[in-house]
Amino acid sequence: MLTSSFSRAGILMLIIVLAFFVGWEIHLRNKGIKIAYDDGESLWADKRAMVYEAADKATVFIGSSRNKFDLDIATWQKLTGDHAIQLAIEGNSPLPVLADLAADENFKGKLVIDVTEGLFFSTSPKNIAEPSKRVAYYKKRTPAQRFSFLVNHQLENGLVFLNKDHLSLNALLEEIPIPRRKGVFALPNGCPMDFNPCNFERQCIMTDRFEKDTTIQKQVTGLWDFYRSVSKDPPANAAKTDSMIAIIHKDIDKIKARGGKVIFVRSPSSGPYWEGEQRGFPRALYWEKILATTGVNGIHFKDYPAIDHFICPEFSHLKQSDAIVYTQNLAKILEQEKGWKFAKSPITSN
Amino acid sequence: MVFNSYTFMVFFAVMLFLHNLPLPWKVKKINLLIASYIFYAAWNPPFILLLWLATIVDYFVGRRLYTEPNKHKRKLLLIISLIGNLGMLVFFKYGTFLLENFTHLVNAMGMHYQPAKPNIILPAGISFYTFTTLCYTIDMYKRRSEPIRSLLDFSLFVTFFPHLVAGPIVRPPQLVPQFESPRTANHKQLMQGLLLVSLGLFMKVVLADSMLAEPANTVFNSKEALNGLDAWMGVLAFSGQIFFDFAGYSTCAIGVAACLGFVLPENFLYPYAATGFSDFWRRWHITLSAWLRDYLYIPLGGNRKGAFRTYINLMITMLLGGLWHGANWTFVVWGALHGFYLMAEKFIQDLKPKYALQENTVLETPIAMSGIAAPRFLKTLPSSNFLYALFTFFLVNVTWVFFRAPDFTSAWRMLASMFGAVHNGAVLLSNLSIIKVCIITVGMLATHWYMRNRRVLGVAEKLPWWVLGLIWSAMLILLILSQESSSTFIYFQF
Numbered sequence A: 001m002l003t004s005s006f007s008r009a010g011i012l013m014l015i016i017v018l019a020f021f022v023g024w025e026i027h028l029r030n031k032g033i034k035i036a037y038d039d040g041e042s043l044w045a046d047k048r049a050m051v052y053e054a055a056d057k058a059t060v061f062i063g064s065s066r067n068k069f070d071l072d073i074a075t076w077q078k079l080t081g082d083h084a085i086q087l088a089i090e091g092n093s094p095l096p097v098l099a100d101l102a103a104d105e106n107f108k109g110k111l112v113i114d115v116t117e118g119l120f121f122s123t124s125p126k127n128i129a130e131p132s133k134r135v136a137y138y139k140k141r142t143p144a145q146r147f148s149f150l151v152n153h154q155l156e157n158g159l160v161f162l163n164k165d166h167l168s169l170n171a172l173l174e175e176i177p178i179p180r181r182k183g184v185f186a187l188p189n190g191c192p193m194d195f196n197p198c199n200f201e202r203q204c205i206m207t208d209r210f211e212k213d214t215t216i217q218k219q220v221t222g223l224w225d226f227y228r229s230v231s232k233d234p235p236a237n238a239a240k241t242d243s244m245i246a247i248i249h250k251d252i253d254k255i256k257a258r259g260g261k262v263i264f265v266r267s268p269s270s271g272p273y274w275e276g277e278q279r280g281f282p283r284a285l286y287w288e289k290i291l292a293t294t295g296v297n298g299i300h301f302k303d304y305p306a307i308d309h310f311i312c313p314e315f316s317h318l319k320q321s322d323a324i325v326y327t328q329n330l331a332k333i334l335e336q337e338k339g340w341k342f343a344k345s346p347i348t349s350n
Numbered sequence B: 001m002v003f004n005s006y007t008f009m010v011f012f013a014v015m016l017f018l019h020n021l022p023l024p025w026k027v028k029k030i031n032l033l034i035a036s037y038i039f040y041a042a043w044n045p046p047f048i049l050l051l052w053l054a055t056i057v058d059y060f061v062g063r064r065l066y067t068e069p070n071k072h073k074r075k076l077l078l079i080i081s082l083i084g085n086l087g088m089l090v091f092f093k094y095g096t097f098l099l100e101n102f103t104h105l106v107n108a109m110g111m112h113y114q115p116a117k118p119n120i121i122l123p124a125g126i127s128f129y130t131f132t133t134l135c136y137t138i139d140m141y142k143r144r145s146e147p148i149r150s151l152l153d154f155s156l157f158v159t160f161f162p163h164l165v166a167g168p169i170v171r172p173p174q175l176v177p178q179f180e181s182p183r184t185a186n187h188k189q190l191m192q193g194l195l196l197v198s199l200g201l202f203m204k205v206v207l208a209d210s211m212l213a214e215p216a217n218t219v220f221n222s223k224e225a226l227n228g229l230d231a232w233m234g235v236l237a238f239s240g241q242i243f244f245d246f247a248g249y250s251t252c253a254i255g256v257a258a259c260l261g262f263v264l265p266e267n268f269l270y271p272y273a274a275t276g277f278s279d280f281w282r283r284w285h286i287t288l289s290a291w292l293r294d295y296l297y298i299p300l301g302g303n304r305k306g307a308f309r310t311y312i313n314l315m316i317t318m319l320l321g322g323l324w325h326g327a328n329w330t331f332v333v334w335g336a337l338h339g340f341y342l343m344a345e346k347f348i349q350d351l352k353p354k355y356a357l358q359e360n361t362v363l364e365t366p367i368a369m370s371g372i373a374a375p376r377f378l379k380t381l382p383s384s385n386f387l388y389a390l391f392t393f394f395l396v397n398v399t400w401v402f403f404r405a406p407d408f409t410s411a412w413r414m415l416a417s418m419f420g421a422v423h424n425g426a427v428l429l430s431n432l433s434i435i436k437v438c439i440i441t442v443g444m445l446a447t448h449w450y451m452r453n454r455r456v457l458g459v460a461e462k463l464p465w466w467v468l469g470l471i472w473s474a475m476l477i478l479l480i481l482s483q484e485s486s487s488t489f490i491y492f493q494f
Helices: A003-029 A039-050 A066-070 A073-080 A097-104 A126-140 A143-160 A169-174 A208-210 A214-230 A238-257 A272-280 A288-293 A320-335 B004-017 B023-042 B043-067 B071-108 B126-141 B153-161 B171-179 B189-221 B228-257 B277-284 B288-296 B307-327 B329-351 B382-404 B410-417 B433-449 B456-462 B466-481
Strands: A056-062 A083-086 A110-114 A262-267 A299-301
Touching: A003 B189, A003 B456, A039 A126, A039 A143, A056 A097, A073 A083, A073 A320, A097 A110, A097 A238, A126 B228, A143 A272, A143 A299, A143 B004, A169 B189, A169 B433, A169 B466, A208 A214, A208 B171, A238 A262, A238 A288, A262 A288, A288 A299, A299 A320, B004 B023, B004 B228, B023 B043, B023 B153, B043 B071, B043 B126, B043 B153, B071 B126, B126 B153, B126 B171, B126 B288, B153 B171, B189 B228, B189 B410, B189 B433, B189 B456, B189 B466, B228 B382, B228 B410, B228 B433, B277 B288, B277 B329, B277 B382, B288 B307, B307 B329, B329 B382, B329 B410, B382 B410, B382 B433
Parallel strands: A056 A083, A056 A110, A110 A262, A262 A299
Antiparallel strands: none
16 A cells, blocks of 8 residues: 555646656657657767678778768668668768778778768868767777667667657757847758758658658758858868868878778759859869869769769758669769679679 | 666666565675666766775775874874875876966966866766775774775775765765665655655756756846846846756765665755755755865864954855866855855844844754854744745845856946846847746756745655645656756756
8 A cells, every 4th residue: 555645746747747848759650750869979879889890791982961962871782782871960071070980090981971061061160060079979988888878779679769860858948939149059840841851861751741742942052151251161162171171181082091991972952052152162272172082983973974963852852762872873973883892792782 | 877867777777676586695695786887887887986986085085094193104194195086186196287377477477388188087977986986985984883894885986986976975874874784665764755856857847848948948048238137137047047957966865775775865955945045045056065174174273263364264165166066266256145145144243132043943954154144133023034045045145146247247247237237238039038048947956946945755745646746747747858867967067
């Protein structure tokens, strides 16, 4: 018999908390929300630890968000037999991750570097802060953090409400329509939940609703406009670009000297975004220059008819059906034209 | 590992299970000791060697200190122990700081000296367990208590995981007798412990991390002079953040220990309801202030050598107390400000004897730094008490600027922003952030004032069970919804 008020309160607490979260989970699932994973430093570090897999059985991808949307990992793995290790970080430069891999004597594998010029050649310290933080986290993560990650993974596998970006207490409070304070930097409407849910392999897949609903798509294109309008980055002058390319060259040479393979990829963009990128980062001054200076091969989407025609719903990332086609062709180009070897041949397995 | 992690939840569940098995008491103590080492090693395994070294050295030196009849040999043993304990602390915590200051000094003298930057990692909790072992050694030297007979009990006293990395700083008489006979929590104690763990996690995860960390970090990381409202909101946010972070940790520690049948000393008693600074130090990080009082302030002479020496002793104690918090001159200034406030309080008291001290009759064990309390004229009416508490809170907030700012430039810029010396300062915080800080600060002050002479379990016991159940549910729902896990406690870095 429960004589203590603490015991009775404890039982009541258990009932209320269980009822609340069962109800909340059912409500979210009825709204069509699917499982998504917290794509923070723990998940990134988990993937970072996999780069030592044998070079003929794995490929590492670094870059920005386009890599995360455009590479369909299931397709890649089915076609090539290679494990795709996704280390791209959205909205950031891949250069700190490249430097980390270059400095790691044990990394000797295949590396695909996505070039989104606005981020890749950015001079803003903000665009290297998050990758640097993740690299530092990977190097310092404790046994306790690793174990917590494993438990968290099991919970995220089964619970929709575990979605820090969109369903945490702070994210829910952000939904309250409170007038903006004048002069404060704030995103116009935040990033919609349907745009970038992330799976455990760190692939972002737009939801069906996002692909169909132009209102939500406009919310994201509005974000791109906003970022462009508030960007205070100094324009990368030729000298700065040259010094960045020199550093990249050194890093790539270190990987190649150990037997690693490296390639640059320029993933598709479309509409006004692609037009703006052409104006801001003329191909000859950036893409061609980095290939020529580093002596590394590149795949530019505009050079291949099979992948040059995609229309990105929000001008910058592929929807999943296009990502599958893009990935199939990327794997074939790598094997046929660039001489990459995979566990399976993408041509024969297609 | 940290309390707010899945790893700890699994670890704690296993520990509760093992501790409640029908095993001999010695086996349970060995379980607790092994678990405590796992708890520590889960952060950085090699540093467990330091913990072992401190435990072994202090156990054997402590016994010899107590039994050794030769005065000189005893002094020598004490010095060896102090050098061992404080040497490790100085090397790991202050090594870089000392080298930087030495470099500045010799360069200022015209000698060019640029040493390589040392890469010293601070072992978690070293300040806490060093103070735990130091008090044992000093007690043995002074023969204040009997030496601990069993190495197992001594190791467990030093390492017992609830207090190991961030306190409360325990004394041997508070914990060691509890190891002598079998202890498990009864049903009520277990539920009380779980309530305290829930409350501590709510304070840490929901209030400190989820609600207040972002506005505090935004303001204190700014390189620009700020609008006055933003500066004040940032300082208030930090004021709440550090309280909820540290008091949350202590509450968890006490709760975890209670679930296993042990009692740890209280570490926080609603410090923002303090009327004056001696009262503040009775309520903030109580076990540290008591340690500093007993092992530093009183040995320096306390208030027994006249008013002037009392002032000096107060200042020395607070300066070292400041330095204990971190290897940076900003912490020393933080300590100096507290020392100055304590001196001012003492000065007012000495100046006007008619404002005799009003002893605090509620706290069972007065542990004020100097034994002084707020002047009576400020304490006669409840309303003036409250105003005095608000004034104390205001001054405490000023000190937090030095505690949180990374350097003096940032601290002065923040103070200038707070006190209207900046025009057209940067506007950083959203309305939502300001609303959060205001609601939590008002709620915190009201709660501290209401609870200043009460204890949380006493209040909880008097509530109707269903009201307690509702409050407990709300805390846990918000805790789970926060989805903030595994962030480090601020005091781990001290």
